[in-house]
Every structure is written in C-alpha cells, then in structure tokens.
Amino acid sequence: MAVSTLDARTALVLIDLQNGVMSAPTTPYTGSEVVVRAAELAGAFRAHGAPVVLVRVSIAADGADATPGRTESPGRAGGRPEGWDVIVDDLGGHPGDITVTKRNWGAFYGTDLDLQLRRRGVTQIVLGGVATSIGVESTARAAYEHGYHVTLATDAMTDLNPDAHRNSVEWIFPRLGESGTTAEIIELLAKTRP
Template sequence: MPVTTIDTTTALVLIDLQNAIVVRPATPYTGAEVVARAVELADAFRDHSAPVVLVRVTAAAPGRTEIPRPPGPLPAGWDVIVDDLAGHPGDITVTKRSWGAFYGTDLDLQLRRRGVTQVVLAGIATSIGVESTARAAYEHGYNVTLVTDAMTDLNVQAHRNSVERIFPLLGESATTAEVIDLLAKTRA
C-alpha cells in the first residue's frame, strides 16, 4: 500500500549505514545511492525538527549459523556511521548487536520519550536489518513506512521478497520523494 500520511510525531530510522556495509556489493541500488537518499531524508527530517535515528551494528551476538562469520577481528572503523550522515548533534545513535534495532537497545524508549507514533525506515540490508526492525516496530505498535528506494540488499530476490511480500503486511511503502513531500505537507 502506498504511503498515505506522515504522522506529526514521526522519526526517521536509518539502518546500518556504516563504513564497511555501504561499500559491499548490493542490489537493486548501490550503497552510495542508498546513502544519498538517506541524506535527503535525514536533511528533510532535521529541517522539520523530526527525530533522526542512526542505527549501527557492532560485534554480532554469538551463535551458530550455517554461514560462518569471517575469522579474526574486524577492521578498525568498520562500524562507524558514514560521514555523510554523522555529526549532527540532535540525531539519536543506537548501537545494536543483532539484526533488528529494537532488541537489546533503547530505541523504543528513545522513540516513546519523544511521543513518536510512526517510524520511516531505510538502510541496508532490506531483508536483514531493515525487515527485522520493521517487524519489531510493527509489533511495538508503531505505524511503519518503508522507503523502498533508500534500501538495498545483498540479494535481489531477498530484497523483492521483503518489499513485495513482507512489507505490505507491516506498513506502507514509499519513495524518498514521496516521504519528503508528505513530510513537508504535514509540517506546513
């Protein structure tokens, strides 16, 4: 369902737009394209005094998986938010250790303190961090808007599955331009 409205208390939540993630091969958009759209969104939210949340993932939680994690320590700075988005004093930074941004973090507390009723989600990867966060946001009772041209994945089929089958069950979808336009109308 296309986006119908932006609540007056909406927050932008950007998932894992950090140095080592945005440079990985991705589809259908490059990491650079996602960052550029995320910057547009963040600027618009900041201009309208709406919260911007930058979520970063750091060391993963332990557990066995069929796809092994790379051996050895991760390079220094891999988990730093990209420069294009970092450095805005009013932004909220959330550090997670799992796929979703709600589990084991203070994201829900940060949003509730500000009276947020809707989250607008974008980032990398669509079927992992973004989808996990969207599911939890829905379960926490937030209105969810997914900015499908400001997210990308490691696999195009996984991206499509999230966008076409999962996201319509969790909220509304929009483009960057649609969200910015609705935000301007809501805040006018």
C-alpha cells in the first residue's frame, strides 16, 4: 500500500546513520544517497515542528553491554574505531532532535524510544536508515507491535544485501504499514496540520 496519510503527531525515526555504519557497501542505495534523503526528511520534519529521532547503535569497547546469545555470525564486540557511533554530520547537531542509543538491532527494546514518543503524543512514525532488513525492519516490527502507525521511506534506507532489502520492502513492510518515497512523505507532511 502506498503512503496515504500522516497523523498530526508523526515523528521521523532514523536508524544507525552514523560514521561506522555509513562506510559499509550498501544496495540499492549508497550510504551517501540515504543520508541526503534522510537529511531532506529531517529538515522537513523540523520545519513542520515534528519530532526527529536519531537512533545510533553503540557498544562498549570491551563488549560488556553487547547483546548476549549464540549466533552463527561472528561477534563484533570491541575493536571499533573512535567515533564510529557518532551520528553523521549531515544529521547531527540539531538541539531539538532526540537521540536514542541502542544495543540491539531494534530501537525499542532496552531504550527510552517508546517513552520519548508517547510523551510527545506521537501516533505514527516514519522510518529510514541502515540496514533495511536489520535495524529498520526490527524497529518497524516493534513499532507496529507497540500500536504506532508505521510509514517506511523506502528510498531513505538501504541494506548490505539486495535480496534482504527487497524481502523487507516487498514482503515484510506491507504487513507493518505503508511505504513511500521521501518526496511523497514530504508532500504529505506539508498537508498535515501540526
């Protein structure tokens, strides 16, 4: 379903647009393309007086606060360069924005994201970021489970794997909400009363 409406209390939530993530090779969009579109969305939301939430993933150098559990993928605790978890310059530095630090794939579990949104009366979130099938999808699933209306800015997200991105966009996201382009979302935002 194409994006049809935005609630009066809609927030933009951008996932993992930070220095250490943006250097990874992504598809179908480069990290730079996603940041440009995310910055357009953020600028429109700020101008509209709507909340902008910048979510970053961060883990202590010793890995003590990393998500536990056995996986078949090698862990990545520790060994990250200084500043890898800093929000990219094109998005950071706006005093009214909300920054949420997560330790998991999704932005809800173990954070104050839900509290921050509910205090502001938010009923809908627009999501973008990296990676589509990991942080964005995990956050979209949790937002849906928390009762938010979910909109996915599909040209403001990208993935490490083209098949994973396509699966999220074509199969998972239609079950969780509506999808649209950055331009479509900004156009709807302009028609929404704050």
